[in-house]
Structures are given as C-alpha cells and as structure tokens.
Amino acid sequence: MTTRPVHDGGALIPGPEKTFPALRAALAQVAPSRPAEMATERDTVFTTATQTNSFGPIAMFQLKWAAVIEVERFPEVARRLHAAEHAVQSLDRDDPAWRAAMDGIREIMDTARAQVADG
Numbered sequence: 001m002t003t004r005p006v007h008d009g010g011a012l013i014p015g016p017e018k019t020f021p022a023l024r025a026a027l028a029q030v031a032p033s034r035p036a037e038m039a040t041e042r043d044t045v046f047t048t049a050t051q052t053n054s055f056g057p058i059a060m061f062q063l064k065w066a067a068v069i070e071v072e073r074f075p076e077v078a079r080r081l082h083a084a085e086h087a088v089q090s091l092d093r094d095d096p097a098w099r100a101a102m103d104g105i106r107e108i109m110d111t112a113r114a115q116v117a118d119g
Helices: 020-030 035-052 056-072 075-090 096-118
Strands: none
Touching: 020 035, 020 056, 035 056, 056 075, 056 096, 075 096
C-alpha cells in the first residue's frame, strides 16, 4: 500500500494500490457494507470489457473504487459526502441547498479522483 496526503484528518488506512485484491481489501476495511456492490459491478464491467474488447471499462472501475476508498479513508470527508448525498436525495431540485449539495459531492469526488490518479 502507498500513502496519500492527509485531507481533513488522519487516514483510517493507507491508500491501496489500484489492483483488485488491494481495492477489495481496503474497501472491506473502510466501507464494510460495500464489497458485494463492488463484486457485482466488477462482473458487469468484465462482461462489458470482454464484449467491447477494451480495457477502458476496467480502468474506469478501478478509478471509481479507488476514489470511493480515498473518500472513505478519511472519516470527516466521508461524513461530508454522505450528508451531501442525503441532501440530494431529500431536497427538492429547486432548493438552492440541493445545488450546493451537488456541488459538494462533485468537489469531494473530483478531489478524490485527482488524488488516486496522481498517486
């Protein structure tokens, strides 16, 4: 595992390599309810990659889950993301707070993707 810069506090675990075993193990530590979701998505992605004869879907899968783990490694960042996701689900789209929540989600995920892409 590699280390990544600390965001809003200490990381729960070091940032994992972007291999399936490392991502799966890290996800089990920081978001134990999500490995089944990851496995189901992996099956779909591998089917798509085979059908299209492209590694693109696999690379996107790895980036997505590395970013999810990057967020979940930092409890305060994860709390902010989950609060924004809840707001998006519960607020009316015309509410200015809905747009603010969407912007918050985008900012957190863009930062996480940049961290794992650079790492």
